[in-house]
Amino acid sequence: MLDIHQNHFELFDLPTSFAIDRTLLDQSYRKVQSEVHPDRFAAASSSERLRSMQWATHANEAYQTLKSPVSRARYLLQLQGVDTQEETNTAMPADFLMQQMEWREAIDEARSALDISALEKLLLEMNREAVSQESELHAAIDEHRDYPRAAGIVRKLRFLDKVRDEIQQAILALED
Amino acid sequence: MALLQISEPGKSAVPHQHRLAVGIDLGTTNSLVATVRSGMSVVLHDEEGHALLPSVVHYLPSGVEVGYPAQAQQSHDPQNTIVSVKRFMGRGVHDIADIGHYPYRFVDAPGMLQLSTVAGIKSPVEISAEILKVLKARAEKSLGGELAGAVITVPAYFDDAQRQATKDAAKLAGLNVLRLLNEPTAAAVAYGLDNASEGVFVIYDLGGGTFDISILRLSKGVFEVLATNGDSALGGDDFDRRIFCWMLEKSQVSPIGPEDTRLLLTKAREAKEQLTDHAETRITCMLSNNELIDITLDSATFNELTQHLVSKTLAPTRKALRDAGIGIEDVQGVVMVGGSTRMPQIQHAVAEYFKQEPLTNLDPDKVVALGAAIQANVLAGNKNDNELLLLDVIPLSLGLETMGGLTEKVISRNSTIPVARAQEFTTFKDGQTAMSIHVVQGERELVSDCRSLARFELRGIPPMAAGAARIRVAFQVDADGLLSVSAREQTSGAEAHIVVKPSYGLSDDAITGMLQSSFSHAEEDKQARALREAQVEAERLLEAIGAALQHDGASLLDDAERNALEDKMTELRTAMTGSEVRAITASMEALNHASETFAGRRMDASIKQALTGHKLDEIKV
Numbered sequence: 001m002l003d004i005h006q007n008h009f010e011l012f013d014l015p016t017s018f019a020i021d022r023t024l025l026d027q028s029y030r031k032v033q034s035e036v037h038p039d040r041f042a043a044a045s046s047s048e049r050l051r052s053m054q055w056a057t058h059a060n061e062a063y064q065t066l067k068s069p070v071s072r073a074r075y076l077l078q079l080q081g082v083d084t085q086e087e088t089n090t091a092m093p094a095d096f097l098m099q100q101m102e103w104r105e106a107i108d109e110a111r112s113a114l115d116i117s118a119l120e121k122l123l124l125e126m127n128r129e130a131v132s133q134e135s136e137l138h139a140a141i142d143e144h145r146d147y148p149r150a151a152g153i154v155r156k157l158r159f160l161d162k163v164r165d166e167i168q169q170a171i172l173a174l175e176d
Numbered sequence: 177m178a179l180l181q182i183s184e185p186g187k188s189a190v191p192h193q194h195r196l197a198v199g200i201d202l203g204t205t206n207s208l209v210a211t212v213r214s215g216m217s218v219v220l221h222d223e224e225g226h227a228l229l230p231s232v233v234h235y236l237p238s239g240v241e242v243g244y245p246a247q248a249q250q251s252h253d254p255q256n257t258i259v260s261v262k263r264f265m266g267r268g269v270h271d272i273a274d275i276g277h278y279p280y281r282f283v284d285a286p287g288m289l290q291l292s293t294v295a296g297i298k299s300p301v302e303i304s305a306e307i308l309k310v311l312k313a314r315a316e317k318s319l320g321g322e323l324a325g326a327v328i329t330v331p332a333y334f335d336d337a338q339r340q341a342t343k344d345a346a347k348l349a350g351l352n353v354l355r356l357l358n359e360p361t362a363a364a365v366a367y368g369l370d371n372a373s374e375g376v377f378v379i380y381d382l383g384g385g386t387f388d389i390s391i392l393r394l395s396k397g398v399f400e401v402l403a404t405n406g407d408s409a410l411g412g413d414d415f416d417r418r419i420f421c422w423m424l425e426k427s428q429v430s431p432i433g434p435e436d437t438r439l440l441l442t443k444a445r446e447a448k449e450q451l452t453d454h455a456e457t458r459i460t461c462m463l464s465n466n467e468l469i470d471i472t473l474d475s476a477t478f479n480e481l482t483q484h485l486v487s488k489t490l491a492p493t494r495k496a497l498r499d500a501g502i503g504i505e506d507v508q509g510v511v512m513v514g515g516s517t518r519m520p521q522i523q524h525a526v527a528e529y530f531k532q533e534p535l536t537n538l539d540p541d542k543v544v545a546l547g548a549a550i551q552a553n554v555l556a557g558n559k560n561d562n563e564l565l566l567l568d569v570i571p572l573s574l575g576l577e578t579m580g581g582l583t584e585k586v587i588s589r590n591s592t593i594p595v596a597r598a599q600e601f602t603t604f605k606d607g608q609t610a611m612s613i614h615v616v617q618g619e620r621e622l623v624s625d626c627r628s629l630a631r632f633e634l635r636g637i638p639p640m641a642a643g644a645a646r647i648r649v650a651f652q653v654d655a656d657g658l659l660s661v662s663a664r665e666q667t668s669g670a671e672a673h674i675v676v677k678p679s680y681g682l683s684d685d686a687i688t689g690m691l692q693s694s695f696s697h698a699e700e701d702k703q704a705r706a707l708r709e710a711q712v713e714a715e716r717l718l719e720a721i722g723a724a725l726q727h728d729g730a731s732l733l734d735d736a737e738r739n740a741l742e743d744k745m746t747e748l749r750t751a752m753t754g755s756e757v758r759a760i761t762a763s764m765e766a767l768n769h770a771s772e773t774f775a776g777r778r779m780d781a782s783i784k785q786a787l788t789g790h791k792l793d794e795i796k797v
Contacts, residue, residue, distance in 0.1 A: 039551075039555055063592075171498075175494070
């Protein structure tokens with residue numbers, strides 16, 4: 001029986017940890033959706049349809065949260081009562097800041113040279129950097145239970161996300 | 177052999193309790209209705225055996241014709257014969273880029289444009305409802321009973337206003353809408369079940385008026401839409417128009433009227449269809465002034481004329497692949513949908529881009545309706561094994577206007593629906609008691625580049641210091657992809673709540689009103705009403721611009737600019753005294769156009785005012 005107070009991991013019958021079996025997550029998500037999705041209640045009463053929509057919405061939210069490593073880490077820290085301070089704490093290690101500046105310069109250069117493939121290459125580089133930060137997250141949360149350090153990595157990943165957004169916007173603008 | 181059971185019309189057949197459900201493809205050029213019969217999805221035909229119903233509505237002084245009879249009137253009565261009405265769904269006059277090319281008398285109404293016909297002023301919703309009524313009657317006759325419900329397909333790229341308009345049209349036609357389904361998803365349903373495919377598929381859908389690209393993952397009865405993109409103003413009609421322009425250029429004819437425009441567009445479409453399996457085609461026709469057109473179009477020239485249209489489909493394709501995180505090598509198959517994909521240059525371009533031959537085994541005109549019927553059968557509860565589940569996404573991001581005309585995204589595109597998200601905002605000024613909320617849809621950073629969906633005000637915020645109030649704005653998108661927005665002030669227990677429908681959608685009252693008015697008004701009444709409505713609207717426009725001039729005219733316009741604007745106002749006042757609806761709307765359009773600069777400056781001024789915090793007691797969130 002489904003319970004709306006379950007945490008997202010419990011909803012999908014998964015262990016509460018950063019490491020996640022993506023195939024299992026996908027399977028459970030689809031299983032839950034095939035129970036609660038509004039398509040299953042198209043001919044039902046309006047109150048049932050409303051409930052179904054709430055549940056399907058909840059399942060989508062839970063799935064999206066767990067699917068992305070950053071939001072999964074943020075959610076795990078939240079369950080531990082740790083605030084990731086993404087809005088308030090902007091202190092970053094100096095080497096990370098230097099790297100940031102280099103990336104932004106590269107974006108500006110590619111943008112003014114109207115070079116879409118250079119931007120796409122930068123995007124791949126960002127993705128690689130994100131993956132390496134994500135393995136750090138796994139170590140910090142699941143192995144060392146070092147939550148303050150994990151919060152720091154989440155803030156870094158948030159930074160990376162912003163840069164990735166910028167690149168994507170730049171590509172969109174060039175394609176228009 | 178056992179006797180066949182036949183149920184009484186309108187009653188369910190015992191023991192199966194089979195509910196009659198249909199899938200409807202409400203297309204730009206053609207519409208279809210299909211149903212699942214003995215486990216097979218089939219398209220339903222009319223009495224003459226036609227599967228396609230041309231999406232053409234011809235208004236007469238009394239009554240209306242739909243489909244082939246209407247199509248036959250296209251050249252004779254172009255102003256009252258509405259084709260491609262889907263392009264106008266949920267759209268205003270300013271949204272239609274090539275509005276001068278259409279032979280219709282447009283009326284610029286708030287929200288959605290309307291068309292003035294011999295049967296009165298009609299909205300695209302009413303016109304689409306006429307098409308749906310015919311399909312409903314066809315299905316009920318063919319199935320021998322009342323329909324329990326219908327799945328209606330929409331382009332995946334349709335925004336909220338267009339979806340709402342489609343649902344309203346179905347309601348007006350007396351259909352119970354089980355679900356609005358994205359066309360490419362419907363196509364995948366048709367293919368997926370018939371061919372038992374698994375993997376990542378691309379649906380390339382080039383219809384009469386819209387282009388959609390969708391990336392789907394199919395696995396064990398679950399259809400997951402990974403990304404969609406497209407162009408809601410690109411389709412086969414544009415190819416016709418290219419030929420049409422080429423014909424005008426080539427044959428050096430004098431300016432032509434609406435009747436000849438319609439005739440030449442029909443000839444252009446025929447030529448395009450000919451070129452699908454011929455190397456060249458001859459176009460001959462006589463214009464109303466007895467000028468003769470006789471030219472030959474070969475496929476090389478046609479390809480050249482339309483090359484930019486073909487490549488215009490590849491940009492959204494790239495974007496969708498990137499959004500889905502899918503490379504070309506991951507694509508298992510490309511499904512072709514829409515009659516326009518019969519064009520050889522399209523098939524070549526797609527094959528070249530994806531490095532594989534596209535799938536064309538199902539009829540590209542029917543595949544969407546067939547898939548919709550399968551889904552309708554599931555939704556009506558006729559299939560108990562629950563083996564099919566569609567997880568669809570919203571095509572465009574939803575957000576709010578923030579300070580300085582910027583968009584704050586609340587729900588990003590390609591989120592799986594249903595989805596809900598809330599964001600908190602606060603007040604900008606001490607003692608502020610109201611906040612205006614502007615809901616927009618689109619990917620761009622500037623609000624002016626996005627589509628405005630709704631505006632509303634949250635009032636009754638208890639007076640507090642700036643930044644102390646906590647206003648939670650919540651978005652909910654349902655399984656049809658339709659949005660509702662609510663806003664609530666959460667501190668101090670005070671609560672205000674409002675739910676909006678998109679401003680382009682019709683309220684249930686408006687639909688009831690339309691249903692009644694179609695019965696109660698005589699034709700003369702309608703003409704008079706059209707005139708009166710135009711006059712009222714003209715008065716409203718004059719009043720609005722007059723007030724703006726009084727307020728800001730002196731500070732924002734120089735004498736020449738002010739005189740030019742006032743001339744247009746005088747012209748409209750003159751037009752209003754006459755009885756020509758068209759003259760009034762034309763003058764209104766001219767005045768609207770002339771006032772654009774002024775409106776822009778007023779906007780800039782009011783934003784500046786808002787930023788410095790003077791005078792306005794409410795701010796934009």
